Amino acid sequence: MRRFLLIFLSCIPAFAQKPQAHFLEDSVMVGKEIKLAMSYTHSSKSDVVFPDSSYDFTPFKFVSYELFETKTIDGKSLDSVVYTLVTYELDSVLYFQPSIKYLISGEKVYADSAKVYLKSSIKGTPRIKETVPLFVVKKDLNLPKITYYLIGLFLIIFVIVAFFGDWFKQKYRLFILERKHKRFLNDFKKRALRPKLLNNNERAVQEWKMYMEELEQEPISTMSTSELGKLYQNLPLEQALKTFDSAIFGGVISEELPMAYNVMQNFAVRRYRQIRRSGAHLHRS
Numbered sequence: 444m445r446r447f448l449l450i451f452l453s454c455i456p457a458f459a460q461k462p463q464a465h466f467l468e469d470s471v472m473v474g475k476e477i478k479l480a481m482s483y484t485h486s487s488k489s490d491v492v493f494p495d496s497s498y499d500f501t502p503f504k505f506v507s508y509e510l511f512e513t514k515t516i517d518g519k520s521l522d523s524v525v526y527t528l529v530t531y532e533l534d535s536v537l538y539f540q541p542s543i544k545y546l547i548s549g550e551k552v553y554a555d556s557a558k559v560y561l562k563s564s565i566k567g568t569p570r571i572k573e574t575v576p577l578f579v580v581k582k583d584l585n586l587p588k589i590t591y592y593l594i595g596l597f598l599i600i601f602v603i604v605a606f607f608g609d610w611f612k613q614k615y616r617l618f619i620l621e622r623k624h625k626r627f628l629n630d631f632k633k634r635a636l637r638p639k640l641l642n643n644n645e646r647a648v649q650e651w652k653m654y655m656e657e658l659e660q661e662p663i664s665t666m667s668t669s670e671l672g673k674l675y676q677n678l679p680l681e682q683a684l685k686t687f688d689s690a691i692f693g694g695v696i697s698e699e700l701p702m703a704y705n706v707m708q709n710f711a712v713r714r715y716r717q718i719r720r721s722g723a724h725l726h727r728s
Contacts, residue, residue: 462554482523503528635704
């Protein structure tokens with residue numbers, strides 16, 4: 444190998460302006476190593492750097508290299524290196540154009556492309572003979588595996604219910620409580636816009652009592668105004684209920700009716716917030 448390299452390098456014209464690159468074999472097989480010789484003649488005052496393992500050797504891959512000692516004659520230096528490369532490409536002809544770089548200026552100088560032929564390891568035309576007929580295997584139901592996953596799922600659900608069941612129940616009840624409260628406020632505010640309609644006022648009181656009954660978990664809908672006054676000990680609320688009684692039973696549409704709507708609505712909102720904060724409604728449910 445060294446003798447062949449020396450013969451190759453001796454054939455390079457003196458003081459060449461381009462790097463010289465040449466494969467030491469004319470053909471290569473996929474996955475087999477091949478040698479690439481490279482040399483460059485330059486001024487002895489300049490330093491050059493040959494490609495190393497970080498260089499892109501496509502369509503080859505770097506394996507190793509052997510760098511030879513610089514030879515200087517009459518102010519001209521000859522640097523040379525032999526690379527061991529390998530390829531996995533399938534093209535019939537492979538080309539590679541390496542370059543050297545001046546150390547100080549960083550300038551790159553490219554060599555002429557080196558060429559090598561790909562030699563197939565298969566002789567003749569490959570032929571595939573069908574020896575076994577195609578047989579489609581049906582997928583069986585993997586009962587043990589499904590059972591394993593079901594048991595695991597049930598265990599996870601059991602742990603979640605055991606440790607977080609109360610928390611989930613509380614969150615759900617709070618959600619239902621809030622939704623009913625918003626629905627009540629929406630309907631009650633609409634009725635407050637029509638205080639002069641007798642049927643509207645009667646329905647407003649009924650809906651208020653039904654909502655308070657569900658909120659308090661007490662038979663509010665069956666209580667009279669005096670009984671509600673004793674229960675809540677709230678004078679403005681009792682006066683508002685009396686104003687509604689006058690409108691419903693006596694047909695007296697008082698100017699205080701809009702204020703009565705406002706008092707009953709504010710009282711329901713206040714009780715909702717108190718019960719939600721204390722959690723009393725959740726514990727009783």
